Amino acid sequence: MYGNLPPAVRYLIVGAGIHGLSTAWQLAAQLRASGLGDGSDVVVLDKTGVGAGASGIACGVIRNNYFQPAMRRLMAHSVSVWESDPSDFAYHPVGYMQISHEAMHADVASIYEQQQAIGYPSTFVEGASQCQAYMAGMFDDWQAEGITSILHEHRGGYAHNLAALQGLAAKVEAAGVRILDGVRVTGLDLAGGAVEAVQTDQGGSAASSSWSRPARGPVTCGRCSTCRSGSASATAPVDCTRIDRCGATGSCRRAPSRSTRARSLTGPATRRRSCTSTPTLPCTTRRASS
Numbered sequence: 039m040y041g042n043l044p045p046a047v048r049y050l051i052v053g054a055g056i057h058g059l060s061t062a063w064q065l066a067a068q069l070r071a072s073g074l075g076d077g078s079d080v081v082v083l084d085k086t087g088v089g090a091g092a093s094g095i096a097c098g099v100i101r102n103n104y105f106q107p108a109m110r111r112l113m114a115h116s117v118s119v120w121e122s123d124p125s126d127f128a129y130h131p132v133g134y135m136q137i138s139h140e141a142m143h144a145d146v147a148s149i150y151e152q153q154q155a156i157g158y159p160s161t162f163v164e165g166a167s168q169c170q171a172y173m174a175g176m177f178d179d180w181q182a183e184g185i186t187s188i189l190h191e192h193r194g195g196y197a198h199n200l201a202a203l204q205g206l207a208a209k210v211e212a213a214g215v216r217i218l219d220g221v222r223v224t225g226l227d228l229a230g231g232a233v234e235a236v237q238t239d240q241g242g243s244a245a246s247s248s249w250s251r252p253a254r255g256p257v258t259c260g261r262c263s264t265c266r267s268g269s270a271s272a273t274a275p276v277d278c279t280r281i282d283r284c285g286a287t288g289s290c291r292r293a294p295s296r297s298t299r300a301r302s303l304t305g306p307a308t309r310r311r312s313c314t315s316t317p318t319l320p321c322t323t324r325r326a327s328s
């Protein structure tokens with residue numbers, strides 16, 4: 039052990055904000071669902087603690103109101119995650135309204151059209167008198183002037199930041215993930231474009247303040263002639279049933295497919311390789327690269 043740190047970890051996530059915790063939660067679920075591992079393969083580090091960053095001070099608005107079209111489906115999905123457990127996420131599904139003056143009219147109209155295209159429920163009100171009537175129908179003392187468009191999203195709402203993060207952290211830990219507070223990442227050791235080791239301020243070792251053990255060890259198939267005869271057995275070979283056997287050459291090369299790339303955020307790169315008759319890289323020297 040290095041202080042509170044395990045000597046090595048398969049998946050390390052830096053930062054216990056909304057992104058780090060969400061990644062850990064989904065990664066643990068994907069690992070378990072695919073049979074490739076579980077939450078115990080994942081560690082989240084934070085230099086301070088859960089919600090210490092922007093996630094802990096955000097306004098807490100949950101909406102599908104970002105201007106970039108590429109956000110539309112992503113935000114719809116994100117809202118559905120909030121809706122999946124309003125209690126644990128301290129989520130209040132009251133909807134969201136953008137109440138705009140004329141300079142915003144065209145842009146907001148385009149957001150509405152994109153929402154309609156994906157079936158995201160919203161109402162778009164145009165015209166000063168129509169907007170006044172719409173708002174007065176909800177708030178009888180409504181007095182704002184110069185409003186010419188209203189986009190009323192019927193999903194979304196707001197969440198209490200820290201309570202939401204604590205609820206998410208509880209789900210993450212329930213999935214077996216360890217969240218370690220008070221550990222600052224100070225550097226990354228790279229090898230071949232991959233992170234080989236992570237340095238922290240909690241080394242616990244007189245020799246080094248770095249957490250210098252590899253996050254992932256060398257990857258071997260454990261079956262080909264090269265692996266079986268070489269030093270590969272000294273490492274921890276991955277389950278041979280999950281990767282292709284090497285060919286007669288005893289060598290493999292990475293051959294990422296479209297699906298490999300698409301799934302690279304949720305699955306280790308070691309899982310999909312293909313054998314080839316063209317030796318390129320001895321499998322004893324390959325390392326996971328994502």
Ligand SMILES: Cc1cc2nc3c(=O)[nH]c(=O)nc-3n(C[C@H](O)[C@H](O)[C@H](O)COP(=O)(O)OP(=O)(O)OC[C@H]3O[C@@H](n4cnc5c(N)ncnc54)[C@H](O)[C@@H]3O)c2cc1C
Nearest residue numbers: 053055056057084085090091092093096097098099222223
């Ligand atoms: C004032 C404000 C209001 C906002 N309002 C909204 C809103 O209403 N709705 C909305 O959707 N978004 C809002 N946002 C944006 C939203 O808060 C961020 O996009 C989101 O919180 C980013 O989450 P994150 O996990 O990426 O980062 P963070 O929450 O910042 O988490 C990063 C974590 O990494 C840790 N960390 C950093 N460096 C290290 C290191 N070297 N070693 C270890 N740990 C480290 C930090 O301690 C921190 O806990 C708002 C942002 C701000 C600032």
